[in-house]
Amino acid sequence: MDAAFIRRLEAIVGSRHTLTAAGDLRNYGYDASFDQALPEVVVVPGSAEEIAQIVAACNDRGYPYVVRGAGTGLSGGAIAELGGVVISTARLHHMLEVDVENRLAVVEPGVINADITAAVRRHGLCYIPDPSSQSACTIGGNVAENSGGLHCLAYGVTANHTLGVEIVTPDGELVWLGGKTVDVPGYDLLGVFVGSEGTIGIVTKIVVKLTPIQQSSRTLMAVFDSVEDASQTVSSIIGAGIIPGALEMMDRLSTNAVEEFAHAGFPTDADAILIVEVDGLAAAVDEQAGAVRDVCRRNRAREVRFAATADERERIWKGRKGAFGAMGRLSRNYYVQDGVIPRSLLPEMLREVAAISQRYDLRIANVFHAGDGNLHPLILFDESKPGETDRAVMAGEAILRACVERGGSVSGEHGIGLEKRDCMAVQFAPADLELMARVKSAFGDRGLCNPRKVFPTSRRCGESARRVGSLAPEVAAAAGPPF
Numbered sequence: 001m002d003a004a005f006i007r008r009l010e011a012i013v014g015s016r017h018t019l020t021a022a023g024d025l026r027n028y029g030y031d032a033s034f035d036q037a038l039p040e041v042v043v044v045p046g047s048a049e050e051i052a053q054i055v056a057a058c059n060d061r062g063y064p065y066v067v068r069g070a071g072t073g074l075s076g077g078a079i080a081e082l083g084g085v086v087i088s089t090a091r092l093h094h095m096l097e098v099d100v101e102n103r104l105a106v107v108e109p110g111v112i113n114a115d116i117t118a119a120v121r122r123h124g125l126c127y128i129p130d131p132s133s134q135s136a137c138t139i140g141g142n143v144a145e146n147s148g149g150l151h152c153l154a155y156g157v158t159a160n161h162t163l164g165v166e167i168v169t170p171d172g173e174l175v176w177l178g179g180k181t182v183d184v185p186g187y188d189l190l191g192v193f194v195g196s197e198g199t200i201g202i203v204t205k206i207v208v209k210l211t212p213i214q215q216s217s218r219t220l221m222a223v224f225d226s227v228e229d230a231s232q233t234v235s236s237i238i239g240a241g242i243i244p245g246a247l248e249m250m251d252r253l254s255t256n257a258v259e260e261f262a263h264a265g266f267p268t269d270a271d272a273i274l275i276v277e278v279d280g281l282a283a284a285v286d287e288q289a290g291a292v293r294d295v296c297r298r299n300r301a302r303e304v305r306f307a308a309t310a311d312e313r314e315r316i317w318k319g320r321k322g323a324f325g326a327m328g329r330l331s332r333n334y335y336v337q338d339g340v341i342p343r344s345l346l347p348e349m350l351r352e353v354a355a356i357s358q359r360y361d362l363r364i365a366n367v368f369h370a371g372d373g374n375l376h377p378l379i380l381f382d383e384s385k386p387g388e389t390d391r392a393v394m395a396g397e398a399i400l401r402a403c404v405e406r407g408g409s410v411s412g413e414h415g416i417g418l419e420k421r422d423c424m425a426v427q428f429a430p431a432d433l434e435l436m437a438r439v440k441s442a443f444g445d446r447g448l449c450n451p452r453k454v455f456p457t458s459r460r461c462g463e464s465a466r467r468v469g470s471l472a473p474e475v476a477a478a479a480g481p482p483f
Contacts (some may be wrong), residue, residue, distance in 0.1 A: 001040040002085075005061050009043050009085075012053045017044040017091070028086045029069060034335065034393075035076035035418045039066070039086040046091045048166060048174055048204035049319055049460065053201070053227065055449075056172040058085055064448045069110060069138035074336055075417030077197050081452055087202065089140050093117055103210040104163060104180060108138025116208065118480035125210040128155045131413070132321040140203050146195030148413040151277070152318060153213065153371040157413065159194040166205035167193065171444035180207055192439060197415050198450040200443040217245065217279035218289040219313045222296040223270045223303040227251055227366075230272035231346035233299040234370040236432050237276070237348030238343065242288055246277040248320055249369030253318075254365045254378070257326035262319035265305070265312070274301075275301045275320055295336045296308065323367040324378065331363070331380035334391045337416035343373040353377050354400045362388070362397040377404070397461050401426055416454045423461035426452065 015040060019025065019042040030036040044052050059063045064084035069077055080086050092108035095116070099105065100123045105116060108479075113134040116127040130149035131137055136153055137147070142167060148157040155161075164178030178190035193200060206386040224230040229247055237247065250258070250273050255266040266273060273294065278288040287340045292306045309315035327334040341349050350366065352373075357364040381392040400410045400423050408414070409421045433455060 001063065005057065006041060007061065008057050009041060009054065009445060012050050012057070013043050013045050017046070018042075019044070028071070028088070028439040031071045031073045031076060033074055033076040033079070033417065033419050035079045035081070037079050037081045037243060038083065039080040040083045042086045043090050044088045048092075048168065051087060051202055051204055052168045052172050052174055054085065055168050055170070057309065058448055059170075059172060060470050062448065064451045066450050067140070067144075067198050069141035069144075070112075070133075070136050072409045073139045073141060073145065073415065073417065074338070074433050075145075075197075075411070075415040075419040077415050077450070077453060079418055079444070080143075084448075089138060092136075092140075092204070096307055098123075099180075101127065101479070102180065102213075104393060105208050105210055107206050107208060109138060109143070109206065111139050113137050113139060113142060116210075120210055126213050127208055127386055128152065128161055129158050132324060134321075139206050143194050143203050143206055144196070144198045145413060145415040148369065148372070148374065150248060150317070150369070153247055153369065154243045154245045158193060161209040161211075162194055162206060163209055164188060164207040165193060165203045166355070167201035169201045169205050169444050170446050170449040173444075178207065180201055183458065195415075196440075197417060197453055199453055200440050200445070200449065202449075202452050211412075214245075214279035214285075216282040216285045217277055217305040217463050219275065219312075219316055219469060220289060220292065220296075221265070221279045221305050221307075221316060222276065222293075222301040223267050223305070224272045224274070224299075224301055225270060225301065227272045227350050228279065228347045229272055229300045231243075231350055231370070233274060233296055233301065234343050234346055236295050236299055237370065240291060242278070242291055242295075244276050244288075244292065244371065245279045246275065248275040249273070249366070249367070249370035250275070250320065250323060251366040254323050254326070254367045255362060257329045257365070258319045258323050260327060260329060262315060262322055263291075264315040264319035266319060267303075269371050270302070275316060278338040286465055313473075320367075323365075324376075327365065327380065330365070332382045333380070333389075333392075335379040335381065335396055337375065337377050337379070337399050337413075338411045338420075339375050339377075339400050339408055340412040341373045341375065341403050341406045341408035343371065343409075346370065346373065347407050349375065349402065349406060353399060356398045357477050360391045361399070362395055364444070366397070369412070372412065373408065375399075382393070397423065400461070418453060420461075421454055422451070422456045425456045426461050442453035
């Protein structure tokens with residue numbers, strides 16, 4: 001990258017916010033996925049107008065660019081595989097407007113997810129989508145991936161709580177999609193943009209929907225001596241006409257890892273637990289909670305325990321949200337997948353995951369949004385042992401193929417990014433992928449906006465181990481594992 005281009009970036013954002021030193025670049029070389037690649041420059045703009053100018057500069061010189069929030073993504077979406085420019089949203093962290101009467105807020109993309117609810121709780125409002133990383137992940141990244149969360153079963157994912165976005169298009173123009181109303185005339189371009197993983201523009205402002213905090217909620221934990229019984233209970237709860245706010249499942253390997261630090265009261269001798277939360281009006285909540293308890297007992301739950309205090313409830317959810325991090329107690333590395341299946345097939349799919357675990361001789365912990373059928377199998381491996389990384393990747397491919405074969409999907413909320421782009425061909429026909437590419441082109445595709453994400457390359461799904469891109473070996477070593 002030439003010095004004149006760097007000077008142009010400095011003129012836009014200032015030299016303090018233009019990073020080229022190796023130590024600075026290393027911090028932007030990885031996210032929470034396998035992939036690593038070193039950008040050539042990182043810029044930290046302070047406004048939407050500055051982002052538009054950066055995009056124009058990249059277009060003039062043909063340099064690729066990638067936008068990055070907190071770097072908590074699990075699919076390599078914020079990795080600059082081709083080098084070029086990383087655009088950080090770290091300075092765009094302001095809540096610009098809170099409209100209590102209309103139950104919406106206008107925020108910049110660098111705002112932390114949990115900070116929205118913290119800011120509006122005094123008004124009796126909250127922001128529903130709550131990924132496990134909500135204390136660190138940013139709204140811009142949530143919009144890019146259409147993130148879900150633990151309490152999205154009854155209320156929907158990011159797309160259901162996004163009213164409008166201001167974006168910088170690949171042509172460098174500032175435009176709005178949607179707005180402050182529930183619906184706008186014309187094609188649903190907002191729906192196309194949410195979940196597009198930064199490939200058709202950069203979000204610079206978001207209008208989010210705020211939701212009244214429910215009058216009452218009850219959280220319960222059901223303990224099972226059989227993964228199959230726990231899985232069947234999920235379908236039985238939904239089949240009974242009960243849609244809880246959250247319906248999560250963890251297996252024994254997961255609960256053992258979590259209980260050591262969370263002290264949430266998770267039994268370490270049970271094969272599986274369900275965590276269920278129902279909310280709404282107090283009278284209805286008590287009735288629904290009792291109905292859930294009865295369904296669990298009919299499906300051979302050995303214990304059903306209600307959280308008696310707010311502190312106990314908080315410990316339970318702390319344990320669930322800390323499950324990924326707790327894998328470090330079990331293994332040097334883990335590889336998390338994100339497949340989706342019809343929830344009625346959970347027992348069958350978990351048997352398949354167990355068979356894949358045996359086939360590749362790797363432990364697999366299961367933590368997932370059971371009510372959505374959104375699986376998060378955590379494949380445990382040690383990258384220092386020859387062949388284990390390759391086996392982990394192949395096990396992940398086998399899980400995704402099994403999901404698609406059962407009418408599911410290769411991703412529910414983590415996105416495609418670099419990690420699963422070559423698995424897209426497992427789920428979609430060439431004509432489908434071509435149509436998606438044409439939609440991308442309609443937004444002004446120059447091949448520079450987060451390139452080589454989502455769409456397949458010449459690789460086979462699951463063929464690969466860690467890609468290091470332009471990350472030099474000594475830099476990769478210093479960066480450490482991206483988990």
